[in-house]
Amino acid sequence: MKGIAVSECHSYDPEEVRESVTECIELLGGARRFASSGDRVLLKPNMLMAASPDRHVTTHPSVIEAVAEVFLDLGAEVSIGDSPGGSFRNIERFWRATGILDVCRRLDIEPVNFEASGSYIMGSGYPISRPVVDSDLVVNLPKLKTHSMTIFTCAVKNMYGAVPGFRKADYHREHPRPSEFARRLLEIYLLTEPALTWLMGLSGWRETVHRVETPGNLESSWHQRMPLHLTYTSPGCWAWTPSGSLLMRPPGERDSPRILLNLKLQGMNLKG
Numbered sequence: 001m002k003g004i005a006v007s008e009c010h011s012y013d014p015e016e017v018r019e020s021v022t023e024c025i026e027l028l029g030g031a032r033r034f035a036s037s038g039d040r041v042l043l044k045p046n047m048l049m050a051a052s053p054d055r056h057v058t059t060h061p062s063v064i065e066a067v068a069e070v071f072l073d074l075g076a077e078v079s080i081g082d083s084p085g086g087s088f089r090n091i092e093r094f095w096r097a098t099g100i101l102d103v104c105r106r107l108d109i110e111p112v113n114f115e116a117s118g119s120y121i122m123g124s125g126y127p128i129s130r131p132v133v134d135s136d137l138v139v140n141l142p143k144l145k146t147h148s149m150t151i152f153t154c155a156v157k158n159m160y161g162a163v164p165g166f167r168k169a170d171y172h173r174e175h176p177r178p179s180e181f182a183r184r185l186l187e188i189y190l191l192t193e194p195a196l197t198w199l200m201g202l203s204g205w206r207e208t209v210h211r212v213e214t215p216g217n218l219e220s221s222w223h224q225r226m227p228l229h230l231t232y233t234s235p236g237c238w239a240w241t242p243s244g245s246l247l248m249r250p251p252g253e254r255d256s257p258r259i260l261l262n263l264k265l266q267g268m269n270l271k272g
Contacts, residue, residue, distance in 0.1 A: 005024035006024070009200065012053070014066070021063070021066040021067055031071060031074055034196055035071055035136065037074055037075030038077065039071075039074075039076045040077050040079070041078045041079070041135065041139060042079050042112070042132060042137070043064060043067060043068060043080045043081075045058065045059035045080065045143075046141065046158050047084045050084075050096075050098065051097060052098070053099050057143070060099075061100055063141060063198065063200045064100060064103050065106070068103065071137075072107060076137075078109055080112060081112030081114055081129070083114035083129065083161045083162070083164045083165065084161065091115065114129040114132075114161070114164040117129055119164050124187065126187070127163055127164060128188070128192060138193060138195065139198065140158055140197040141197075142157070143158070144199060155189075155197045159192045160188055162188060
C-alpha cells in the first residue's frame with residue numbers, strides 16, 4: 001500500500017528530528033513494514049558536494065542519523081552510500097565535510113563507496129551500483145532543491161547517484177533537453193526501487209545563474225513510500241505542496257510559476 005506521512009519539524013535539532021522520523025514511520029505502519037532483523041538496509045542521501053550541513057546542499061546528518069537508528073533498532077545491517085559528482089578519487093572529503101562520516105562513526109556504520117563497489121548493467125545499459133541492487137531495502141534521503149535542468153529536484157533525481165563514477169556527467173551532455181534528461185532520471189529511479197523516501201523540507205537549496213542561496217525555512221518533514229505520484233520529474237514541474245497542488249512553470253515563464261492543476265493522490269493515504 002502506498003502512503004505518505006507528514007510531520008511538523010522546525011529545526012535540525014537531533015531530538016526533534018528523531019521525534020518527527022519516529023512519528024512518520026509509525027504513521028506508515030512501523031519500521032517492520034519495511035525491514036526485519038538481519039536485512040541489508042542502504043540509506044541513499046544526497047551528497048552532491050563536499051559542503052557543510054549549514055550550506056543546505058546535502059541531506060542533513062541529523063536526518064540520516066535518525067533514519068539509520070530506526071533500522072538499527074530492528075537489528076538490520078545499515079549502510080550509507082552515494083556517488084557525488086567529481087568524487088571518484090577523493091570521496092572521503094565528501095563524507096567528512098557533509099557530517100555523514102561523523103554519523104557513521106557514532107553508529108558504527110561503514111560508508112559505502114559506490115565507485116569502489118562495482119555495478120550491474122541494467123535496463124537500457126545503465127550501470128547501477130551493486131550495493132543499491134544487493135540491498136534488501138533502499139531508503140531514499142533526498143534534499144529539496146531547485147535544478148538548472150529539471151527546475152525541481154527531489155526523490156526521483158536523488159537516485160541518479162546510484163550511477164557510479166562520471167557516467168552521470170555523460171548523461172547530462174548526451175541529453176541536453178530537459179525532457180530527455182528527465183526520462184533518464186525516471187528510468188534509473190525505477191531500476192533502483194527505493195521502497196521508502198524521507199524528505200526533510202525544513203530548508204532547501206536554490207540554484208541561480210550567478211550564485212547559490214537558500215530559500216528559507218519550509219518547516220515540514222515529508223516521508224513517502226513509493227513517491228512517484230508526487231515527484232515525477234518533468235521540464236514543466238516546479239514543486240509540489242502538501243495539498244497535492246503541482247506548481248508548474250510554463251515554457252518561457254521562468255520567473256512566474258503558477259498552479260496549473262491539482263493532483264488527486266489516487267491510491268495514496270495522507271497521514272499526519
